[in-house]
Amino acid sequence: MSPDFDVIVVGAGPAGSTLAAFLGKRGVRTLLLDRATFPREKLCGEYMSPQTLATLERLGVLDRIESLPHRKLLGHDIWSYDGVRMRGRFIDVGPHRPPRPYGLVVRRALFDHELLKRAREESSVTAILGFRVDGLLREAGEVRGVRGAGPGGEKSFTARLVVGADGITSVVARELGLARLDDRVRKCALVGYWKGMDPPDYGEVHLGDPGYFALAPVDDATVNINFVLDGEALKAARGDVERFYDSHVQSHPRLGPRLRGGGRVGPVLATGPLARRNIGTIAPGALLIGDSAEFVDPVTGEGIFMAIRSGELAAGLVAEALLSSPGALHLRSWPAVREAEFGDRLRSCWRVQRYLGRRWTINKILRRLATRPDLADRAISVSGDYAPPGLLYSFRFILSFLNPFARRAVAREPADASVAEELESSRK
Numbered sequence: 001m002s003p004d005f006d007v008i009v010v011g012a013g014p015a016g017s018t019l020a021a022f023l024g025k026r027g028v029r030t031l032l033l034d035r036a037t038f039p040r041e042k043l044c045g046e047y048m049s050p051q052t053l054a055t056l057e058r059l060g061v062l063d064r065i066e067s068l069p070h071r072k073l074l075g076h077d078i079w080s081y082d083g084v085r086m087r088g089r090f091i092d093v094g095p096h097r098p099p100r101p102y103g104l105v106v107r108r109a110l111f112d113h114e115l116l117k118r119a120r121e122e123s124s125v126t127a128i129l130g131f132r133v134d135g136l137l138r139e140a141g142e143v144r145g146v147r148g149a150g151p152g153g154e155k156s157f158t159a160r161l162v163v164g165a166d167g168i169t170s171v172v173a174r175e176l177g178l179a180r181l182d183d184r185v186r187k188c189a190l191v192g193y194w195k196g197m198d199p200p201d202y203g204e205v206h207l208g209d210p211g212y213f214a215l216a217p218v219d220d221a222t223v224n225i226n227f228v229l230d231g232e233a234l235k236a237a238r239g240d241v242e243r244f245y246d247s248h249v250q251s252h253p254r255l256g257p258r259l260r261g262g263g264r265v266g267p268v269l270a271t272g273p274l275a276r277r278n279i280g281t282i283a284p285g286a287l288l289i290g291d292s293a294e295f296v297d298p299v300t301g302e303g304i305f306m307a308i309r310s311g312e313l314a315a316g317l318v319a320e321a322l323l324s325s326p327g328a329l330h331l332r333s334w335p336a337v338r339e340a341e342f343g344d345r346l347r348s349c350w351r352v353q354r355y356l357g358r359r360w361t362i363n364k365i366l367r368r369l370a371t372r373p374d375l376a377d378r379a380i381s382v383s384g385d386y387a388p389p390g391l392l393y394s395f396r397f398i399l400s401f402l403n404p405f406a407r408r409a410v411a412r413e414p415a416d417a418s419v420a421e422e423l424e425s426s427r428k
Helices: 014-025 050-058 062-066 108-120 171-176 233-237 241-251 303-324 334-355 359-371 373-383 389-393 395-402 417-426
Strands: 005-010 030-034 071-073 075-079 085-089 103-105 125-129 132-139 142-150 153-164 187-195 203-206 211-217 222-230 264-271 286-288
Touching (some): 014 108, 014 125, 030 108, 030 153, 071 211, 075 373, 153 171, 222 233, 303 334, 359 373
Parallel strands (some): 005 153
Antiparallel strands (some): 075 085, 142 153, 187 264
């Protein structure tokens, strides 16, 4: 008996909807499932790097995303533990050029819904929302589909491939026996929206105790403030997470005064632990992408890029395999493809997390970058996903960073006029 679909995608977030949309463009019969109904809120820093926009443009959805309430960011400001600011911009660095000279911030409730709508526009894509996947169907050691419950009660669906795109608590990864938390990084995140702050043109990271704040404006009046801290430190909340979160935001020496009588709107969302490093990403008839495959809090926000880019890459691989392989698919090349695209970047993120708590080291690094804007721009170009992480570990970069006779400051060129005009027009 032929399967119900070619591919079942579990999870309609950025990774899953992007995969479904690209598969739909190729005429692949795709079932997209999610336990939520859309639009829905999603805890996230909500920042998209410049390279993310390239995938959105190839998908034909970037103009629609930029028609939503949003803010464009020219780079990142990072404050050290002792209060020194380093600023890096999304500019050309050697041969590495950003697709757009800015990153984008859009509320996930709006962004995810727009990607889902894009996937549903493809005639070969069927989306069922409010469907909870409870387990996988197997036959002769191969995954052949999913079972769960949703509109109309309990149901099962079969396919030649099941893709787990259901995030850091992935049911698919768990059912495959591949899910593993990384005990070395046990961080949690508290996120809220705030009014009353002038929205900046740069993303912000403020290092401190008991954790760091990441700030990004989602529109002209609202700012997302993300508080990331160790799970042990969160015990000080004593069950009152909202009071704990609000008091730390309002008492922060740089954030509190900027609220100017404004306050939080909506609830505080919480999640954690944030680190997942699975023991694999494939099984006969199954594949993991996005946060389902691996997740590490990257401080400057590269998660959405990895999610939608993995969906794009997997779509090409899956479509080709469907034409050449009968029966259930075993995409043995996916780990190598994923490693080539994300391996260095993920290792860099893990490295940052490992050293982030070493105050003296981080302070020295950020103080140095604050006096060398050219090096700061290189660092932020890597976080923008258009420059390779190896740029920061090259002999030239390290020598320039360590050279005590290098210039202590480098004059910045003014922001490109077209970028300034684009930022201004986006606010109208």
